[in-house]
Amino acid sequence: MALGAIVLGGALGYAAVRFRVEGDPLVEKIDAILPQTQCGQCGYPGCKPYAQAIAKGEAEINQCPPGGEEGIHKLADLLGREFKPLSAEHGIEKPKAVALIDEQTCIGCTLCIQACPVDAIVGAAKQMHTVIAGQCTGCELCLPPCPVNCISMEPIAESVESWKWKYPVFKLTPSRKEAA
Amino acid sequence: MSALRKLFRFHGGVKPDYHKHASTRQPIAGTPIPAELVIPLHQSIGGPPRPLVQAGERVLKGQRIGDADGNVSSAVHASTSGTVTAVEMRRMPHTSGLSALCVVIKPDGRDEWIARQSFDFRNASPTETRDYLRDAGVVGLGGAVFPSHLKLNAGKQGRLDTLVLNGAECEPFITCDDVLMRERGEAILKGAAIMREMLAAGRVLIGIEDNKPEAIAAMMAAARAAGDDAIQVVAVPTRYPAGGAKQLIRVLTGIEVPHGERSTDYGVQCFNVGTAYATHDAIALGQPLISRIVTVAGNVGQARNYEVLFGTPMRDLIAPCAPLPDSDRVIMGGPMMGFRMPGDDVPVVKATNCVLVGSDALFPPPPPEMSCIRCGECAKVCPSDLQPFEMYWFARARLFGKAQEYHLFDCIECGCCAYVCPSRIPLVDYYRFAKSEIWAREVEKEAADQARDRYEFRLLREEREKQEKAAKLAAKTAAGREKAAAALAEAEKPARTPEEEAKHALIAAALERAKAQKERAHPENTSNLSPEQQAEIAAIEARRAEIREQAKPHLRADD
Structure with missing residues (x-):
């Protein structure tokens, strides 16, 4: 029995080291x-x-x-x-949106670039900035640092590609007998 | 040639009323060029093509107006010559009624072609031929509009056993392939020969449902004329959906393509007869895909097939067919798999095989949906060997993972299950709902994974930048210290060369002279003063000292 305990204990100990989950x-x-x-x-x-x-x-x-x-x-x-x-x-749940920089107003201060957690804004000092819409997560972290308030959140519109079939619902219509 | 050959059968299927005779009485008719063509850029599976033209530009018939976006995409062409009036969002022939980017052309009526040149595919590499077909906009015309150039790939072995041409056309009301085979069999076979050469396929099997004897006869005659024994026209039993690619392959060859695999892995590729015709047009005549045969049927006085330019509004097609006054809907496709259109103003596109006019009398609204009674009828008719009732329960309960476990994505949405359901459950609507939810989730997940990677990379980058800055600063301070140490060492260095000694002596002498000169010069107003003046200055100095003494406590220490 003691031998069994030692063997099993050894096996468990080995397994703990060998199959350690990182x-x-x-x-x-x-x-x-x-x-x-x-x-x-x-x-x-x-x-x-x-x-x-x-x-x-x-x-x-x-x-x-x-x-x-x-x-x-x-x-x-x-x-x-x-x-x-x-x-x-x-906060509240909002429809997914992406940031949009008004390129006429942008002064190229780079503050939004530094705020973006996913590096989805491109631009350089005194150059116009723009958002890579596909990478924007809609976190809104670029809104507060902007000194000229040129960033707005645009909700993503439904397109033919992203349109989803709706959940089928029962259409409740009064039967003809009742209507008559 | 048709021989007596063993046919196989697929599981399930139904036999709905076909209603095919009405539209096959007359030959294919052309349609007049409409007043305005609205050509959607996205007409195939894959990426939406990029517009190549701008408003105001003149285009010729067959001119490319949308360039394929990557390889999984297909080009779009102007259907006639005219002027581009706009590249804008227009309502699409899609159930959602949403808009997408379209090129709007005002035809000039001259119908002037671009320079057409046949493509010598025999002396071109397979990649060049595929690129040519992609740029000619050839896509599958059976309804799925999958880019054909991607399918014209012989795969790993470099050759296939069988090329299947799908002329089964199993869906009720639709006869566009039927009349195409009757009237243009020769061109279809030429297209098939091109496909066969590209695929290095051994034989060509043309599967046609046996409710189309005229088409079978026409194709047999064409095959005889072609004199090629490898081309066989095979009549297959009429049973919906015999025209499904996997179902037709099963019937003709007995091969059942397993879940998640392609038919090319088993040496078979399948194309619609219309696609073969379009391939012939593109390669032999140099004409890109700008029109197709469309059946107009349903609640109309004169059902007929038309050769229609893409971008023609559906209502222009319906009008000459005398729609009955109670018509209230337009369906693209057939009654089993078709999609209801948001209106009759939407354009005909590559996927439009049929414009079906409907009314409550022709397609009565289904009685109310009732609970599933678990009768299993749906599983008996499912041509994909699925368990539709299981998928229905899971889709209904929004357990999408479970629905996928029952191979939801093997469902071809043929509608057999809903057709036989005694409880009138719109099963396909549930599957479509579940599929689009799963796709949306996949897109979301991909975006989340990308965001996670980018966020982690940013953290990594910030950390690296911090370290680099620190290293730079350390290097700078080290350099400063070194410089100071070097200066000190310089000062302590005693030995000078005689030349330096002389220089230093010169500088020292100059400094000495300057000092002496400074001492000699005195301010004029403080020398040669009389004793009174000196006394006055002394008194002023004393007063100043006194004031300074008095002000001391009022001044702050640092002033």
């Missing part, structure tokens, strides 16, 4: 659910730090406005916690 898999899973807007509305400097805070139990799951209700549901499912409505102090 990083925290829970943080990765939470981070995969978060929308990666990197907006900081949750109170953390990015999606990853928020994921780490949730994993440690320091943060609630309802602090991410871009993730919305669906994101909270997914986090609740993953973590086995109760669903909570989005916390109002962290």
